[in-house]
Amino acid sequence: MAIASVRRAETPASPPTPTAGPKPVPLVIDLDGTLLRTDLLLEGAVSLLRRNLLMVLAMLLWLPRGKAYFKRKVAERAVLDIATMPANAALLAHIEAERAAGREIVLATAADELMALKVMQAFPVFDRVVASDGVRNLKGEAKAAQLASLYPQGFDYAGNSAADLPVWARARSLIVVEAPGGVARAARALGKPVREFPAASRLRALTKGLRLHQWAKNGxxxxxxxxxxxxxxxxxxxxxxxxFLALGLVASASYLLNDLLDLPHDRAHWSKRERPLASGRLPLSAGIAATILGLAGGLAVAFAAGPAVLVGVLAYLALTLTYSAWLKRVPMLDALTLGGLFTLRIAVGVAAVGVAWSPWLLTFSMFLFTSLSFAKRQTELRGAAKRGRSGKLSGRGYQSADEPVVLAFGIAAGLASVVIFILYLANEAFRHAALAAPLALWAFPMVLVLFMGRVWLLAGRDELHDDPVAFAVKDRPSLALAGIAGLAFGIAAFGLPQGLVAGWGL
Incomplete structure (x- = not known):
C-alpha cells in the first residue's frame, strides 16, 4: 500500500497569490515537535488511558503488529482537540507568509493519516498531507524517499529531530525547529542553507513542571x-x-502525572494553559520519563527511611492518584482531599521520627489546608467569571453560583484551624516536658489569623495567585509572618539563648 497522500480540495475563496517567475519548490512541514509542540501519538495514548486504564492491554496487543498499525488503532479511538494543542506560532507565521507568496505547503508526518487530516482541518495553511497509513510508517528514510519521489524538483523541509536528518539530506534548504543541540549541529553539517527556530530551555520547563516551590509544603x-x-x-x-526528600520526589512526579491526565482542561484554562506540558515547552516524553523516575526515586528513599515512612508515602501517592483521576471533580470533597494530603505529610513526619500522635495537630492541619484549598477554588471561580465563562469550572465540579458557598466554607475552615491550634496549646503542648519554651507557641495563632486574613482578603479582591502556596512563598508579608512563626517554633524547641536570658534577668 502506498503512503497516504491527500490534497486539499481547491476553494475559490483562498487561492494562492500568484507570483512571477519559476514556481517555488514546496515547503514541507513536519508535525510532531515542529508544527505542534507535542506528539500526537503520545497525546492519543494518554487520551485512551485517561478514559480507561485497561486500554493499556489493548495497546500491548497492537504493538507487535508494527508502529504504523499501532498508530492507526490509537488514531481511530483517541478523542483529541487539535484546536487547543500548542502550535509553534513563529513557524506558523512563516508558513502563512510563504503560502501567501504562492508556495505549496505540505504536511509530511509519521503520524497516522487520520490525525494528520484533523490537523489539516484545524490549520488551513496546508495544501497536502503525506502521512503514515496503518501499514507503512512514514519516518526517517521512508519519508525522505516518499518526498523525493513526490517532488523531484526539490523541496524545503522543516523538522526537529534526528529522524528528520535523512529528509534534510534530500531537501534543498532546511528549517530546524526547536531541535536539540546535537540535531541542530548535524543539520548544519549538511552544508545547506539553514533557518533555525530555537527552543526555550527544556530544563527550565522541567523545573517548573516539577513545581519545586511546592516542596515547601513538605516542610x-x-x-x-x-x-x-x-x-x-x-x-x-x-x-x-x-x-522530606521522599515526599518531594513523589509529589513532583504526581504533579506531572496530574498535568498529563488534565491536559485538555489545562489547555482550556486561562492560566493553566501556560504550564510546561500544556504549552508544549516540556515534551510529553520528558514528562512521562520524569514521572516514572520521580516515583521510583521517592519510593526508594521512603523504603530506606523505614516501613512506616514507606506506608505513609504510598498512602499519599494513592490519595494523590485518586484525586487526579476522580476526586478533583467532586465539589467540596476535592478541597477536603487536598487538606488530607497536607495532613498526610505531618503523619509521615510523625512516622519518620517516632513521636507520639497528636489528634489536635492533625485536625488543625486538616482545617487549615482545607481552607487554603477553598481559597484556590474561589480564586478560580472568580477568574472564570471575570473572563465571562459561566457554568461549570473546566475540569472541576463547581459552578459560578457556588462562589459564595466556597467563600463561606473556606473562611470558616480557616478560623476553625485557629481555634483548634489554641485547643492544642491548652490541652497538649504545655504538658510536653521536652519543649524548652512552649509559651513561644502562643505567637502562632496570631500569625495564623493574620495570614488567613490576608489570603481571604486578596482572594476577595481577585488578587490571589491560583495557588496559595505559590503566593505565600513570594508574598513579602506572608514570608515575614512565616519568619515569625519559625522563630516562635525555634524558641519553643530550643529556648532562648542563655546570654540573652541572663541579660534580661530571666
Missing part, C-alpha cells in the same frame, strides 16, 4: 520533630530529611 514533616521534642536529635533530623 510539614519537620513539625512533629519540633513539637515532639526531638529537635536536638541528629538521627531524628536525618529521618525527617529522608521523609
Amino acid at each position: 510539614l514533616v519537620f513539625l512533629p520533630l519540633v513539637l515532639g521534642g526531638r529537635a536536638g536529635d541528629p538521627a531524628a533530623w536525618g529521618l525527617a530529611l529522608a521523609a
